Amino acid sequence: MWNMRHLARATWNLRQIRRLSAAIPGPCIVRKRGTDILHDPWFNKDTAFPLTERDRLGLRGLLPPRVMSFEQQYERFMNSYRSLEHNTEGEPETIVSLAKWRILNRLHDRNETLYYRVLIDNIKDFAPIIYTPTVGLVCQNYGGLFRRPRGMYFSAKDKGEMMSMIYNWPAQQVDLVVVTDGSRILGLGDLGVQGIGIPIGKLDIYVAAAGINPQRVLPVMLDVGTNNQKLLEDKLYLGLRQPRLEGDEYLAIVDEFMEAVHARWPKAVIQFEDFQMKWAFETLQRYRKKFCMFNDDIQGTAGVALAGLFGAVRAQGRPLKDFVKQKIVVVGAGSAGIGVLSMAKQSVARMLGTDPATEPNCQFWLIDKDGLVTQERKNLDPAAAPFARTFGSENVEGLTEGASLVEVVKKVKPHVLLGLSGVGGIFTEDVLRAMKDSDSPRPAVFAMSNPTTNAECTPGDVFKYVGEHAIFASGSPFNDVLLEDGKMGYVNQANNMYLFPGVGLGALLSGARYISDGMLQAAAECLASYMTDEEIKKGILFPSISSIRNITTRVGASVIQAAISEELAEGHGDVGMKELYHMSEREIIDYVARNMWFPVYSPLVHEK
Numbered sequence: 151m152w153n154m155r156h157l158a159r160a161t162w163n164l165r166q167i168r169r170l171s172a173a174i175p176g177p178c179i180v181r182k183r184g185t186d187i188l189h190d191p192w193f194n195k196d197t198a199f200p201l202t203e204r205d206r207l208g209l210r211g212l213l214p215p216r217v218m219s220f221e222q223q224y225e226r227f228m229n230s231y232r233s234l235e236h237n238t239e240g241e242p243e244t245i246v247s248l249a250k251w252r253i254l255n256r257l258h259d260r261n262e263t264l265y266y267r268v269l270i271d272n273i274k275d276f277a278p279i280i281y282t283p284t285v286g287l288v289c290q291n292y293g294g295l296f297r298r299p300r301g302m303y304f305s306a307k308d309k310g311e312m313m314s315m316i317y318n319w320p321a322q323q324v325d326l327v328v329v330t331d332g333s334r335i336l337g338l339g340d341l342g343v344q345g346i347g348i349p350i351g352k353l354d355i356y357v358a359a360a361g362i363n364p365q366r367v368l369p370v371m372l373d374v375g376t377n378n379q380k381l382l383e384d385k386l387y388l389g390l391r392q393p394r395l396e397g398d399e400y401l402a403i404v405d406e407f408m409e410a411v412h413a414r415w416p417k418a419v420i421q422f423e424d425f426q427m428k429w430a431f432e433t434l435q436r437y438r439k440k441f442c443m444f445n446d447d448i449q450g451t452a453g454v455a456l457a458g459l460f461g462a463v464r465a466q467g468r469p470l471k472d473f474v475k476q477k478i479v480v481v482g483a484g485s486a487g488i489g490v491l492s493m494a495k496q497s498v499a500r501m502l503g504t505d506p507a508t509e510p511n512c513q514f515w516l517i518d519k520d521g522l523v524t525q526e527r528k529n530l531d532p533a534a535a536p537f538a539r540t541f542g543s544e545n546v547e548g549l550t551e552g553a554s555l556v557e558v559v560k561k562v563k564p565h566v567l568l569g570l571s572g573v574g575g576i577f578t579e580d581v582l583r584a585m586k587d588s589d590s591p592r593p594a595v596f597a598m599s600n601p602t603t604n605a606e607c608t609p610g611d612v613f614k615y616v617g618e619h620a621i622f623a624s625g626s627p628f629n630d631v632l633l634e635d636g637k638m639g640y641v642n643q644a645n646n647m648y649l650f651p652g653v654g655l656g657a658l659l660s661g662a663r664y665i666s667d668g669m670l671q672a673a674a675e676c677l678a679s680y681m682t683d684e685e686i687k688k689g690i691l692f693p694s695i696s697s698i699r700n701i702t703t704r705v706g707a708s709v710i711q712a713a714i715s716e717e718l719a720e721g722h723g724d725v726g727m728k729e730l731y732h733m734s735e736r737e738i739i740d741y742v743a744r745n746m747w748f749p750v751y752s753p754l755v756h757e758k
């Protein structure tokens with residue numbers, strides 16, 4: 151199961167990845183000239199166009215005469231960013247974050263090469279701005295922040311037109327599509343068309359972490375209306391002002407969109423993001439064997455959580471096989487919570503060599519807004535049913551239908567308390583104090599809901615009420631906590647950003663027909679195996695975001711390996727099926743690294 155472990159990360163660092171992915175930039179064909187190039191962020195180099203290129207491309211006189219280097223431009227941008235930080239010191243957090251987002255977004259709109267380079271080099275600082283949590287704020291304020299469109303918008307009014315609309319996208323090739331219908335944006339609910347910020351942020355992470363070429367990504371909003379009354383009444387709302395389509399009408403729109411993407415780019419990987427639960431499960435079921443797609447909230451989250459759960463076992467000094475004995479309370483029976491439980495159950499079955507469908511549900515407790523989910527629940531959701539507690543011999547804790555979170559924690563004494571409820575602060579002092587009596591020597595609390603205000607608790611509260619030996623992970627970033635003994639309480643970020651880039655990249659480079667459970671399992675195990683025992687002992691379950699390219703290379707390679715072993719891989723570009731099937735593990739890693747785009751200015755060659 152730890153098949154990727156021997157690919158020690160020490161032998162494979164960012165510098166090597168860069169060397170392979172960015173050796174000598176090949177020429178780039180451009181069909182524009184003059185100001186059209188300056189206004190195209192894919193090709194624009196601003197003041198860095200060399201004089202010869204200015205002549206060749208009709209740019210002479212359109213720029214100030216001094217030619218700046220890429221490094222000078224980089225420094226100039228970072229200086230303005232740092233002075234913005236300095237000048238906004240003491241201002242409210244939201245104002246500062248939005249100001250930072252604006253300056254980054256302006257660069258994104260102007261010069262993609264420089265934008266992605268600063269993003270890659272400063273991912274730890276910039277991820278919280280272009281991704282969670284600031285991206286949530288950006289979606290909420292989309293109407294006011296909107297300057298120019300990014301990505302494509304398919305609305306309910308476009309029914310019957312999508313097959314031709316898809317050809318309006320200017321890029322010849324698209325490798326990765328992230329699509330949302332805006333119905334469950336982070337823990338912020340239905341934000342309608344304003345949810346487009348999420349696919350944009352996810353694809354920025356794809357470029358930074360997985361080296362997907364930004365010319366080959368497509369963020370998509372499926373605008374089928376909104377049930378958010380405030381937005382429907384907002385005169386400046388930019389989406390369709392109608393209630394959400396439901397039932398077959400809704401599915402007809404998503405079907406048409408999927409067929410259109412597939413017709414133009416049959417090998418593109420499609421990631422579903424932030425769909426409300428009913429459609430998240432239904433569309434996954436409907437498309438997963440037909441297209442190369444996955445649902446990040448169900449499957450990406452599950453993989454990251456599983457890696458964290460494995461880490462929590464190792465942190466107790468126990469062998470991984472003891473995972474089957476861990477008591478895990480999951481709070482939130484939505485797409486994410488159910489996704490985590492399904493994957494955890496599959497892992498247990500694999501470890502025991504049993505069938506997940508018949509494996510009894512002994513170690514998991516599921517809680518939703520109505521309390522503990524049991525078989526006695528009226529209108530039990532079919533997705534939650536496999537995890538509903540049954541009463542009888544198993545019910546040793548004396549819990550009943552709808553038992554409260556604190557009661558469950560007190561009676562079960564779980565090893566892990568994992569929140570995916572979207573409700574900020576529900577791991578109250580009482581709940582956390584109850585976790586102190588956990589049966590684990592290292593009780594783990596994962597407050598995975600996003601954005602920051604929706605986290606189930608803060609790390610400070612966990613170290614205070616559960617104890618300094620606790621392990622903490624959150625979906626949005628928090629600072630480490632200074633403990634009473636002067637040591638640091640470590641904060642892990644358990645966010646699907648550790649997994650989805652590698653899943654998408656591995657699926658793309660393998661040319662997989664579809665994304666199987668085995669490929670997702672391999673991704674999760676690879677992430678889990680990334681951490682050394684020493685780190686795990688310190689409560690560090692996930693690597694630093696700064697090594698996200700390195701992690702993604704390995705996760706991507708493990709996904710390709712799984713696709714090969716399941717005979718789902720069909721090859722990608724010049725690398726045919728046969729070649730892929732003959733690659734060693736090492737060669738697969740090289741192959742992944744070689745295919746990662748890295749931002750450098752390429753010589754531009756004009757062609758009519």
Ligand SMILES: NC(=O)c1ccc[n+]([C@@H]2O[C@H](COP(=O)([O-])OP(=O)(O)OC[C@H]3O[C@@H](n4cnc5c(N)ncnc54)[C@H](O)[C@@H]3O)[C@@H](O)[C@H]2O)c1
Pocket residue numbers: 334335336337338426427446447451454481482483484485486487517518519520521569570571572573576598599600601604624625626644645646647
């Ligand atoms: N960290 C990550 O990588 C990651 C990944 C996916 C989702 N999330 C976050 O998880 C949250 C949930 O996402 P989802 O897609 O499952 O949403 P969802 O709307 O499908 O599910 C939310 C669930 O929480 C339950 N709930 C609501 N109030 C509750 C309460 N007071 N007590 C207990 N349960 C309660 C609901 O009954 C529902 O089952 C969101 O905040 C999202 O941002 C984080």
Ligand SMILES: O=C(O)C[C@H](O)C(=O)O
Pocket residue numbers: 281282335336337424446447599600625645646647
């Ligand atoms: O977007 C994120 O930060 C993680 C996750 O996909 C979510 O929906 O919260």
Ligand SMILES: [Mg+2]
Pocket residue numbers: 336423424446447
């Ligand atoms: Mg999401």
